[in-house]
Amino acid sequence: MNRNAKLPETEEGTILFNTDPIVIRHHYEIDYIHSYAQDSPFFAGLAKKKLLGSKCEACGHIYATPRGHCMECGAATRWFELPQRGRVHTFTTCHFGSEAFLKETPFTLILVEFDGVDTLFMSRLIGVEPDEARIGMPVRARFVRNCKFRPTDVYFVPE
Amino acid sequence: MRPVYMISGGITKFAKAHPDKDFRLMVKEAFDYAMDDVPGLSRDLIDGSVCSYFSDHFTRQLKAGAMVQDYLGLCPMPSRRIEGGGATGGLCLQAAWEAVASGRMEVCIAFGFETMSRVNTWKGNEFIAHASDTNFDYPVGGFYTGYYAMMVHRHMHEFGTTVEQMARVAIKNHRNALFNPYAQSPAGLSIADVRSSPMVSTPLTILDCCQMSDGAAVAILASEAAAERLCNRPVRITGVGCGTDAMRMADRPHGRVILLPHESEEDYRDLKYPGVHSFRGGRTAAKLAYRMAGITNPVEELDFVELHDAYTSSEIQTYEDLGLCRYGKGGLFVDQGCPFMPDIDYGSDAPARGERCLPVNPSGGLLACGHPVGATGLMQAVFAFWQLQDTVGKHMGNETLRVRGAKRGLIHSHAGTGTYITVTILERA
Numbered sequence A: 001m002n003r004n005a006k007l008p009e010t011e012e013g014t015i016l017f018n019t020d021p022i023v024i025r026h027h028y029e030i031d032y033i034h035s036y037a038q039d040s041p042f043f044a045g046l047a048k049k050k051l052l053g054s055k056c057e058a059c060g061h062i063y064a065t066p067r068g069h070c071m072e073c074g075a076a077t078r079w080f081e082l083p084q085r086g087r088v089h090t091f092t093t094c095h096f097g098s099e100a101f102l103k104e105t106p107f108t109l110i111l112v113e114f115d116g117v118d119t120l121f122m123s124r125l126i127g128v129e130p131d132e133a134r135i136g137m138p139v140r141a142r143f144v145r146n147c148k149f150r151p152t153d154v155y156f157v158p159e
Numbered sequence B: 001m002r003p004v005y006m007i008s009g010g011i012t013k014f015a016k017a018h019p020d021k022d023f024r025l026m027v028k029e030a031f032d033y034a035m036d037d038v039p040g041l042s043r044d045l046i047d048g049s050v051c052s053y054f055s056d057h058f059t060r061q062l063k064a065g066a067m068v069q070d071y072l073g074l075c076p077m078p079s080r081r082i083e084g085g086g087a088t089g090g091l092c093l094q095a096a097w098e099a100v101a102s103g104r105m106e107v108c109i110a111f112g113f114e115t116m117s118r119v120n121t122w123k124g125n126e127f128i129a130h131a132s133d134t135n136f137d138y139p140v141g142g143f144y145t146g147y148y149a150m151m152v153h154r155h156m157h158e159f160g161t162t163v164e165q166m167a168r169v170a171i172k173n174h175r176n177a178l179f180n181p182y183a184q185s186p187a188g189l190s191i192a193d194v195r196s197s198p199m200v201s202t203p204l205t206i207l208d209c210c211q212m213s214d215g216a217a218v219a220i221l222a223s224e225a226a227a228e229r230l231c232n233r234p235v236r237i238t239g240v241g242c243g244t245d246a247m248r249m250a251d252r253p254h255g256r257v258i259l260l261p262h263e264s265e266e267d268y269r270d271l272k273y274p275g276v277h278s279f280r281g282g283r284t285a286a287k288l289a290y291r292m293a294g295i296t297n298p299v300e301e302l303d304f305v306e307l308h309d310a311y312t313s314s315e316i317q318t319y320e321d322l323g324l325c326r327y328g329k330g331g332l333f334v335d336q337g338c339p340f341m342p343d344i345d346y347g348s349d350a351p352a353r354g355e356r357c358l359p360v361n362p363s364g365g366l367l368a369c370g371h372p373v374g375a376t377g378l379m380q381a382v383f384a385f386w387q388l389q390d391t392v393g394k395h396m397g398n399e400t401l402r403v404r405g406a407k408r409g410l411i412h413s414h415a416g417t418g419t420y421i422t423v424t425i426l427e428r429a
């Protein structure tokens, strides 16, 4: 036993915002080992400049944003290639945003509708000034060359 | 099931930041307030609790409910946490209702809180945006105001709703809040004030959106026997309903309108439903709650509504889901002055008087009271309780927001882009 045991001192301090009450900075971050699991083919498709949706052969429902099982009937869906031309179903231009996207503002979000497809697809619209976007505007998909395996690997431009 | 009553409630003042109080102390204040209002209720008569908070990220603490439970001195009685995004508070109230209705508990505490000031506003928006699909939606520019802005653009396109109608909702709720000492951002506004405030996501300006808040709220529910013993003016919960929809708003199907008793197929022959302009979960919640409470014409049979106005646009969307007007007529409902308080002067941009019929968000709602997520749905229960007890003057220090002769009120709690929604009907016993 050592009755004089002592913790070593460090020189890291604490960022203090206030003393009454004491308000300190607390940092926290995390790296996930995230699996896209059954959605993986969609992200693989983006690398091949393909937009993949889901089709339910049991009930005929067709999804622009993919899902492994049909939310109408529960059957397993099959992958199919979506058209790369669609229309703006609705839109907004964000002048503020979540912290992660603040540096990208202003950016325009759209929901894209495709002929013959029952649901929509959320994406970015570029190549338009803020508020040039219109409901019904024809748009075309483009893909980044250096795929990041994120949904932003695809984006839309006006036709 | 047996009858369930609300016998007391308490709330803290909602504020941008309460750095001097952690979540435990905020709930304790609301709890003590509620306990003081029912002097006959001692701690040994409480059978358990249900806890409501939305985000472990904001709290910087997992299982924070357990810390409140011990802080309130409720250990070792039963408790659990309820979480369902923005509807967490409404779901918590209904979970407490279930505990009493089932006979499991005689007296159950529903407590809720959120401490959103612990990160900056834009980091807070990032946390909230993680309550959207993190594979497909969040990475594209996840931002709830952006999602609601897309919805309202579609609502405007389908129905002709205008930004001026939305601004009038902001005018109403901020003006009501001038008389609510618990509210975070009371103000007298004009349409020009709303439209010239900073644009967040077109067409929503910052005054079309609720703010981040710190706050807590408590509701105490009891069986009929316990309510009769403990409270001289209990309020009965006569209807509960809950509905859901797909997490991704891009997945919303286009089908037929879910009809309420006072509507017919012919009303909506050409409407693709719910699209992104309407909330099928809200309609479902309303339908279930109306059925339980025996309501067939809500605008005639309700005396006030406290609904989840996270955005001016979602208040208008929600009028329609609740059947206060037909789908597509939410903007007109505002222009006719229906949701305004009869005796408050809302300034020159207010609709003409005379048509005012069903006050919506007399408290000021989320837009003006603030939205500390886990507390919000319980805050609505407390305001509704005070209205139905006719104790607004006692608790608010003035009678301006008192809805005269209120016998039946509706509260509505809403999550995500409409993923979980609750409707609860309360009635003077």
Ligand SMILES: [Zn+2]
Binding pocket: A056, A057, A058, A059, A060, A061, A070, A071, A072, A073, A074, A075
């Ligand atoms: Zn199917």
